[in-house]
Amino acid sequence: MANGFAGKILILHLDKETYETVPTSKYEEWIGGHGMAAALFWDYCEDKTITDPADPKNVCVLATSPIAGTPTPSGGGRAEMVAVGTQGYPTPWFTRSNMGGRFGPMMKHAGYDAFVLLGQAKRKVWISVVNDRVTFNDAESLWGLDTQETQEALMPQMVHDYHAGDWNTIASGWRDAGKTTQRPAILTTGPNPENYGPLSSLVSDMAHVIGQGGFGGVWAAKNLKAIGFLGTKSIEIADPQAMMDARLWAQQYTWGGHADNPNKYIGMQDISSPPGNSTRFYGTGVSSRPYGCVGCVRACRGRTSNYYGNEAMCIGFHWFTPQDKAAHDGVITENTAKAATLLNRVGMNANSFMPITFWLMRLYEKGLIGPGKEIESNLPFEKMGTIEFANALISSIVNLADIGADLALGLQPCAEKWGRWEEDSSTGMLPVLQYSYGHHYDPRTSADWGFASILTDRDINSHDLDFPCYWTPSQNYAQGREPDVSAARLAEIMGKKLVPFCDPEMIDYSDEGIYKKPCAKAVAWTIYYNRSWKNTVGLCDWAWTDLVNPYGKDFEGMTPDGEPKFLNACTGWNKSFEDVIWLGKKVYDLDRAIWQLQGRTREVEIFSDYVYDQPQNPKVPQTSYEIAYCLPTYNEETHEWAYKDVSGRQLDREKTEELKSHFYRAWVRSR
Structure with a gap:
């Protein structure tokens, strides 16, 4: 029956490197996304009292919904992940995050509404899912690669004789279903994510991110580097005419329905917003165009002519803006866009880096951090606001060097180790609201x-x-x-x-x-x-x-x-x-x-x-x-x-x- 669901849930046994499927119909009452994922966690997690994200009994689930991969405006690209995360402190709570882009829809085109990660692999692995073909592959050589390098390395491995932007054959003996021009959709950690679990994220394409929660650290504990999907199956819905009628009805509420005479309304808008985002500055002479997730009519992201800042938005784009503006007389430079891309390539959560940015600026202004200071560090703080400093800071965390070894613990644990938590959390010098978020x-x-x-x-x-x-x-x-x-x-x-x-x-x-x-x-x-x-x-x-x-x-x-x-x-x-x-x-x-x-x-x-x-x-x-x-x-x-x-x-x-x-x-x- 056509109802928007792909019909199967993929259960991945990492310890045995085996898999099975269960029918989605068993969980349809939860619709999808968080509801379905939480129900799957409840059923498959043997010990729901665990607070150690690295416990092999921790269960990680990603689920889409019946609207994913459909023309639902600004709803066709979402997927939701749950697990006991690494970011929460002092208790790592069962938590959630979600993402847009094309990963969730591609998973459905391969035939799956959700996947469930069980156990811990005995070796470092990545998983390839091409329609009904599921394989576990060695990831030892991938472990130190960043998110872009990983995806570039894996796409040709998922499709024999891979041609980007051209027809690729993924199965012999099929005429239509065996060929596609689509690229595999891959979700991956950054380099050595076990080093910085509470700050880690999972990234697909350039900047579609499972951000808050520290899920990169969860995957690292399971010895999982990445999972990729490529599918050629249809997503059939119950009433295509009702969908088109709803789209035409909704058009009157969107900028696209009034593109020749847009409203001059001042304020933050939802689906009525014009494409793109005027707050993003990519650099002098850099051109950009709006870009959106599957099914989106708002297209709030951007693609740039010089690569930097691609697909990043909101805090994911602006995490470095405070330092950038402070170093350049209140003006945002191309360093903000470059820092956004740098952070996404290493698979770190911008929502954690915004408070880190303010905190380090204030510690430096007060003379509390640097060579021979209360907090010993040899990072080039005199170059804050430059891409050189952003790179040095991020590299220190990835490699557990200098203050990066402490920042990698998470915001509150780092402040406690430095003896700063009580003072800085009471003054707001460290802007952390709750649970180390x-x-x-x-x-x-x-x-x-x-x-x-x-x-x-x-x-x-x-x-x-x-x-x-x-x-x-x-x-x-x-x-x-x-x-x-x-x-x-x-x-x-x-x-x-x-x-x-x-x-x-x-x-x-x-x-x-x-x-x-x-x-x-x-x-x-x-x-x-x-x-x-x-x-x-x-x-x-x-x-x-x-x-x-x-x-x-x-x-x-x-x-x-x-x-x-x-x-x-x-x-x-x-x-x-x-x-x-x-x-x-x-x-x-x-x-x-x-x-x-x-x-x-x-x-x-x-x-x-x-x-x-x-x-x-x-x-x-x-x-x-x-x-x-x-x-x-x-x-x-x-x-x-x-x-x-x-x-x-x-x-x-x-x-x-x-x-x-x-x-x-x-x-x-x-x-």
Whole structure:
């Protein structure tokens, strides 16, 4: 039956170098992505109390969904990975990450919706999957190669007489199914990833990354270098006409549907954003073009004429920007793009390197690091902001040399070893928010983002409320103008679209509002939407949700009507938006069950001290991109909504615990 699924799950026994398959239908109730992966982890992990990522009993799963490889806009390229990761500290939690690009779709074209890694290989291996042919291969000679070198070495090995960009024969005796112009899709670690597990990532192509979680270290512990897929099978969906109708309906909400007369809306947009990204500077005289993942209509990434910065975006592109700007009078140079490519080639997580960048800058400014200093180092700190320094820093970590041997332990363990953790985590000098994960958005202002992060396993990395509530009003006020959508109108929109809670006060970011029950609802909604429509169904965070849209009637976007149109067209189901949201709660329940077995209690669900001890100060940035936080607030006395700059506040410990109690009670009692 055509339902968007490939139909099989690949179970890889690394210790025996054997494999088997199980039918996807056994796990279809979890849809795919995180839901399916977490369910597979639960079934195949013999000891769910483990907190050692290197334990051979640790199970690593990657799963796609029924929309992967289909024309679902900004949803056809996603895949989700789970395992006990190496990044979390002091407890390495069961955690997750995901990626876009073409790896997940190619896995489905080979015939698989997910793969499960069991045990530990007795030798260093890489795995080739070409349709139904699965082989385990020696990886000893690959272990020290970077991500690009590895992929270039493996593609010709997966296809005999390989010709890039031309027809390749992958099976004899077949006319169509035996030939393809597609390149193998390969997911790989960087060089010697066992050296820097907490900072490690997995990379496909140039910059499609399984970033947070330290999954490169998980693969290194399993003696796995890479896995590649190449397939020629079709991905059949239930209702192609419904898919095309949904695409045409969605076109009216996209920039492409209005390319001849685009809206001059100011603010961060979801699926309505124009292609490319104007914040990326690749270098003087360097040309670039937009590039997108499979099925994407936003195309937020870029391809450049000089190779540097290819496919990188967001923090993955800008991790070096603070040093670059500091060394060049506030101007971003080509060093930012070069550093982005350098980091992806070694398979390291940019979300960890942003706080490292700020921390090292501040330590150097205070005279605390360098030859003969409190922290001994011979790295060329006088050249910070140059590609020479970026290369020296990254090389020191890969090779466990100089301070790199300590940084490779992870952010908090390194600070503890240097005797800096207590001071630097209370002042914010080291911007680490929770569980040794770096500061992304500030919980003192964007409270829902922060609370959702400590109540899960890592930085939530969810822009659902962030784009319309923080970025859009803040960008407008930074330019001296009123936002196109007033705070009152924004509250009306959210009151309609944040199904099933539909409470406009969920976006009250006032000093009082961030501790009230509606904020707890916002946190729950953020977690459930992410665990369902994003992490499980596979919609991209940079396009969905579509809550506010300049091309929609009265600025209303496609959510909650759009998401089910595409899922149901693929599967033939009749699921509502709310049905899938509640599945997200079920997936979150499963995650919390695993964390509970690992020893999780509410006492560990806290922020670093600086969040409580220091007022948020936009003039002392914790990232390269934050600006003054202008957010919607509600005045209970006047019953009026207004945007207000809430910068300068800090969280109250007791009230934060009250907010957590609101959340726990609502979570336990909800459907």
